[in-house]
Amino acid sequence: MFHREGQTIILVTFFITVGIILSAQFFVPIDWLRIAFQLAAFIVLVLILQFFRNPKRLVTPNFDEILAPVDGKVVVIEEVEETEYFKEKRKQVSIFMSPLNVHVTRYASSGTITFSKYHPGKYLVAWHPKSSTENERTTVVIHTPKFGEILYRQIAGALARRIVNYAEEGEQVTQGEDAGFIKFGSRVDLFLPLDADITVDLNQKVVGAKTCIATLKSQDG
Known part of the structure; x- marks a missing residue:
């Protein structure tokens, strides 16, 4: 398909x-x-x-997990200051997609879209540190039942010239559903709460709507 x-x-x-x-x-x-x-x-x-292949992936929504929004390789796991929306520290997980990966963006969690914005910009290579703030990109925030608000950012790469984003503010979305597409090379950044437990490693290959990216820390400590 x-x-x-x-x-x-x-x-x-x-x-x-x-x-x-x-x-x-x-x-x-x-x-x-x-x-x-x-x-x-x-x-x-x-x-x-x-x-442009779009494999069907059946997902049973799980409020306790954040799933990978795209296929690719984890290139960043770090605590950063998110300056556009939260304006506070968050855990960032970035996934780089090569031209050989499936480029469908899928919702990492179920919830309500509270913010969705497109930014025109440059076309630096997707792994460049400034691509997250200077490249063509979209920023989407989902209010989730367990994690509160999470943010994902679609970032165009050196070859990409069009980001497709289906998220609209106020919309209820379901984990694993189609959230958009990035044409010809790209990256997606996830910004999660500081109490999220990251369950992937640097350079790990992940599968959209299948690989668990984060869970909530155990309340037992």
């Missing part, structure tokens, strides 16, 4: 691919050159299909 945000690109790429393959078949007399053109066009189509 493919994400709706890729439908136009997939169709256009498909017709261009068919056109190149047929044109090469009839107008390129040199065998190796014809095959090279046809193979290159087919590979591009496969890469586009792979990028």
Whole structure:
């Protein structure tokens, strides 16, 4: 299954691919050159299909867990000052997505959207320290039953030129549901309460709507 945000690109790429393959078949007399053109066009189509894939993931909402909002690799786990919304210290977990990862953004928790804002910006590489504050990005805050408010930020990478964000203020959302899409390379930052127990490690690969990112610290200490 493919994400709706890729439908136009997939169709256009498909017709261009068919056109190149047929044109090469009839107008390129040199065998190796014809095959090279046809193979290159087919590979591009496969890469586009792979990028916009949208695997179904069944989730039983769990208020005690924050799930990974995207597929990728954990590149940051640290305590930071979140300056846009909370204006106080939070635990940050950042996940980097390569072009080979599924790029669907999913809600990390069920709750109510209390803040949703788009920021135009630069296109620094997604792992650059300033990408979180200078790149094109969206900031979304969810009020959750157990964790209070959590914030996630979709950040465009060097290749990305469009972030899709479905979150609207006042909307009730369900953990694991489709929250948006980032086209062609990106990163997502999560900002969690200081009493959250982070359950992933640096450089760990995570799966959106499946890998648990954090739980609440035990009240027993």
